[in-house]
Amino acid sequence: MAKERSGPTMADVAREAGVALGTVSRVVNGEQVGEEFREKVNAAIQQLGYQYNTSGRALRTDRTNTIALIIPNTINPYFALLVNHINIALEKRNYRMMLCFSEYDRDREAEFIRMARQNRVDGIIALSYNPRLEIPEGIPFVTIDRFFSSSVPCVAADNFGGGRLAAVKLKELGCTRVAFMRIGSTITNEPSKRRDGFISACVELNLPFDQIALEDGQPYEEFVKFLIRNTAKGKLAFDGLFVGTDSLAWQIIQTLKQMGIRVPEDVQVIGFDGIRMFGDQEPVLSTIVQPAQEIAETCVSMVLSGHMSNVPSLVCLPVAYAAGGTTRE
Amino acid sequence: MAKERSGPTMADVAREAGVALGTVSRVVNGEQVGEEFREKVNAAIQQLGYQYNTSGRALRTDRTNTIALIIPNTINPYFALLVNHINIALEKRNYRMMLCFSEYDRDREAEFIRMARQNRVDGIIALSYNPRLEIPEGIPFVTIDRFFSSSVPCVAADNFGGGRLAAVKLKELGCTRVAFMRIGSTITNEPSKRRDGFISACVELNLPFDQIALEDGQPYEEFVKFLIRNTAKGKLAFDGLFVGTDSLAWQIIQTLKQMGIRVPEDVQVIGFDGIRMFGDQEPVLSTIVQPAQEIAETCVSMVLSGHMSNVPSLVCLPVAYAAGGTTRE
DNA sequence: TTGTATGCGTTATCAG
DNA sequence: CTGATAACGCATACAA
Numbered sequence: 305m306a307k308e309r310s311g312p313t314m315a316d317v318a319r320e321a322g323v324a325l326g327t328v329s330r331v332v333n334g335e336q337v338g339e340e341f342r343e344k345v346n347a348a349i350q351q352l353g354y355q356y357n358t359s360g361r362a363l364r365t366d367r368t369n370t371i372a373l374i375i376p377n378t379i380n381p382y383f384a385l386l387v388n389h390i391n392i393a394l395e396k397r398n399y400r401m402m403l404c405f406s407e408y409d410r411d412r413e414a415e416f417i418r419m420a421r422q423n424r425v426d427g428i429i430a431l432s433y434n435p436r437l438e439i440p441e442g443i444p445f446v447t448i449d450r451f452f453s454s455s456v457p458c459v460a461a462d463n464f465g466g467g468r469l470a471a472v473k474l475k476e477l478g479c480t481r482v483a484f485m486r487i488g489s490t491i492t493n494e495p496s497k498r499r500d501g502f503i504s505a506c507v508e509l510n511l512p513f514d515q516i517a518l519e520d521g522q523p524y525e526e527f528v529k530f531l532i533r534n535t536a537k538g539k540l541a542f543d544g545l546f547v548g549t550d551s552l553a554w555q556i557i558q559t560l561k562q563m564g565i566r567v568p569e570d571v572q573v574i575g576f577d578g579i580r581m582f583g584d585q586e587p588v589l590s591t592i593v594q595p596a597q598e599i600a601e602t603c604v605s606m607v608l609s610g611h612m613s614n615v616p617s618l619v620c621l622p623v624a625y626a627a628g629g630t631t632r633e
Numbered sequence: 634m635a636k637e638r639s640g641p642t643m644a645d646v647a648r649e650a651g652v653a654l655g656t657v658s659r660v661v662n663g664e665q666v667g668e669e670f671r672e673k674v675n676a677a678i679q680q681l682g683y684q685y686n687t688s689g690r691a692l693r694t695d696r697t698n699t700i701a702l703i704i705p706n707t708i709n710p711y712f713a714l715l716v717n718h719i720n721i722a723l724e725k726r727n728y729r730m731m732l733c734f735s736e737y738d739r740d741r742e743a744e745f746i747r748m749a750r751q752n753r754v755d756g757i758i759a760l761s762y763n764p765r766l767e768i769p770e771g772i773p774f775v776t777i778d779r780f781f782s783s784s785v786p787c788v789a790a791d792n793f794g795g796g797r798l799a800a801v802k803l804k805e806l807g808c809t810r811v812a813f814m815r816i817g818s819t820i821t822n823e824p825s826k827r828r829d830g831f832i833s834a835c836v837e838l839n840l841p842f843d844q845i846a847l848e849d850g851q852p853y854e855e856f857v858k859f860l861i862r863n864t865a866k867g868k869l870a871f872d873g874l875f876v877g878t879d880s881l882a883w884q885i886i887q888t889l890k891q892m893g894i895r896v897p898e899d900v901q902v903i904g905f906d907g908i909r910m911f912g913d914q915e916p917v918l919s920t921i922v923q924p925a926q927e928i929a930e931t932c933v934s935m936v937l938s939g940h941m942s943n944v945p946s947l948v949c950l951p952v953a954y955a956a957g958g959t960t961r962e
Numbered sequence: 963t964t965g966t967a968t969g970c971g972t973t974a975t976c977a978g
Numbered sequence: 979c980t981g982a983t984a985a986c987g988c989a990t991a992c993a994a
Contacts, residue, residue: 310695311750313987324965329989338963355751359691360987363970366639368688377717379912384713388706391732400752403720403732421640422684423729551911579911582880583708588910642971653981658973667979689971692986 312352321348332356362424371607372402372420374413374430380551382577382594383431386448389600390429397608399426410434427607433520435491446607448599449494454617459602460494466592466623467501470546470574473625475509477572477632479544482511483534485527485556486548487518495548498576498592502546514542527552528559540565543572550575550591557589557630573630587628595621641681650677661685691753700936701731701749703742703759709880711906711923712760715777718929719758726937728755739763756936762849764820775936777928778823783946788931789823795921795952796830799875799903802954804838806901806961808873811840812863814856814885815877816847824877827905827921831875843871856881857888869894872901879904879920886918886959902959916957924950 314328321328321344330337331345348354362368371394378384391401402425404416413432417440420428427444430437439445439456451458467484474482484502488495499515506513516530534541540560547553553575557567567573568590578593580586587593598621606615627633643657650657650673659666660674677683691697700723707713720730731754733745742761746769749757756773759766768774768785780787803811813831817824828844835842845859863870869889876882882904886896896902897919907922909915916922927950935944956962 310753310986314989315987325988326966326990327964330964333989336963341964355747357692357987358752359688359697360970361989362688363686363692363972363986364988364990366970377912378707378713378720379717381710381713381912384707384710384716384912387713387716387732388708388734391707391734395734401732403716403730405717405720405724418684423687424639551914554910554914581883581917582908583706583710583713585880585883639970644971654971655973655975655982656980658971659980662973665979670980686971689986690973692970692988693972693974695986 310357312354313357314354316352317345317348317354320352321345366424367426368424369398370400370402370423370425371604372404372416372423372425372428374404374406374416374420374428374432376408376431376433377405381579381583382550382596385583385596386431386600389597390604393600393604397604399604399608406432408433410436413437429603429607433489433493435489435493444607444610446603448603451494451618457606457615457617457619458494459599459606459619460621461594461599461623462620463494463497463623464501464504465620466576466594467498467503467546468505469501469623469625470498470576470592471502471505471509471511471513473574473631474544474546474572475505475511477544479511479542479572481542482506482513482544482546483542484513484515484517484546484548485530485552486516487522487524487527487552488520488548490519498546498548524555527556531556531559531563535563535565538564540571543570545571545573547573547575550577550579550588553589553591553630567630568632572632574625575630578624578626587626590628590631591626593624593626595623641683642686643683645681646674646677646683649681650674695753696755697753698727699729699731699752699754700933701733701745701752701754701757703733703735703745703749703757703761705737705760705762706734710908710912711879711925714912714925715760715929718926719933722929722933726933728933728937735761735763737762739765742766758932758936762818762822764818764822773936773939775932777932780823780947786935786944786946786948787823788928788935788948789950790923790928790952791949792823792826792952793830793833794949795905795923796827796832796875797834798830798952798954799827799905799921800831800834800838800840800842802903802960803873803875803901804834804840806873808840808871808901810871811835811842811873811875812871813842813844813846813875813877814859814881815845816851816853816856816881817849817877819848827875827877853884856885860885860888860892864892864894867893869900872899874900874902876902876904879906879908879917882918882920882959896959897961901961903954904959907953907955916955919957919960920955922953922955924952 317328318325375383378387394401406413429446431448447458449460484499518526575589575591578591579588646657647654704712707716723730735742758775760777776787778789813828904918904920907920908917
């Protein structure tokens, strides 16, 4: 039944070409084969429209040419961008992607890691906020934006540098008192360096600053309270804000509007990520842009590099500033 | 070498449980097995942490539990949303997704279809604008938003109804002269029904209308010319616009701003797709929302339904209107 | 260099 | 109902 749909096999090609099965295999895999044999085999391949069977090869070699990508979803545009570039990077190397949406759920993450092993994937790339993520042994594992230990390579944007850049920009743009706002995991991870860099530069530049960092799960209203607390006679105490992600920055801008505070006239806002309208147009707001394509390329080349031992444990990639209407240029 | 990483096999389980290989297979596949045997096998599976090997099963059954999804990219938020829901829908049914980015390139589409067959996928879902897409034989094939023939099922939003809805809304909102704007494939396809529905309702409602439809490849400037042509003394001849996609609508709104025409005060704009800010917040603009999740569910259940014969050739799913600041509510 | 034969892990067929 | 065994398509060690 199903047999009907299956195409020709190496045996068919061998018969057609009048050579042995092994010879066909060697031609397909680009090994040394006598010219006349190679031609006969290639002709037969053309003739029959032969294409090798992935399952047969995988079973034999125990390599699936597949990398699992664990990521919350593709609804968030930054994740969608990463998925896009990672898939393209894998495709260039003749690898396929097994896409696993964690939906921020630790049980799902664990289950996907189990499933990835069952499917004998050749490596795993994970973007996870789970501080207790269990890294499997014996399989190349690369994380994005999350440092676990020196034995698990991590690829990230230069979060510290991005934080510094935001402070420098706000200073340049004439800000005299700024604040940092963020929500996220309480543990120290890569994104929390955005704050460290920001504050480092503020101190250096003699730029007065305040900050509020919420833990995952705390309600957004805490930010509203913070803003109201720092408002007197309709005037916000800050003329510059640096926010941990574009998404949060956008929400905060909405809140500011409701409070009658104008952006960028009264307060200039810089986000982080570099989300663009419809993925490819102008930035949604002024922002520190993550190099999504370079991050993708780096993850892929690292996870496929085989010798995970002499691979750096943390790779930082440069960020850039992009104006997007929430600053006064 | 690689053998180290491979987990236990059915043979290992059989040995551990003291039963035959076939019995293990029957337990794993949920077939009839004596209670005592089942227990012994399950204990051994637990003990060894056995997980079945996908490649072995695929090789034997010629079914990969994989569906190929061909789509331009995940940079566009609407595509990213579809990818998200389709992957989840497949996962629920224990299927995996082979994600193929066509990047609007016909050669890539053809190559992916070839590759999908090589990988023995169990079906293909394609979102393609290619009018000459070659549908492969003998493999379940479902398209999104693109009708080829009654033998190739197509899943789409109710584009005609969405067009009508846009006209009705604009009328309700007080518009007296409207226009439809779109760019896309010249051939009649599902999205072109947005225009048909819009015009149908305009006629019915006695709402004067104009329209401009560009072919793929024509420059955006044609839209600018159209708008300028319909502007006299800084006043646009239309007080309502319906645009084929949110993405184009956004660009047009930018152009209008540059022309000194205010949205929504001078002209109200409705787009199509239902793109939301950061994927999950408020709509980017007033829009006709496509039911992405229902589209995904429908595609998946159709492509997996086995008997492609008695499956409807076109499924239309209901759309909804969502206000997003470019209309006066 | 080419041919032959074995085994990867699984399901399915056939005997017992 | 269970056990033994063949076959799926391929890569590779070994023989020629």
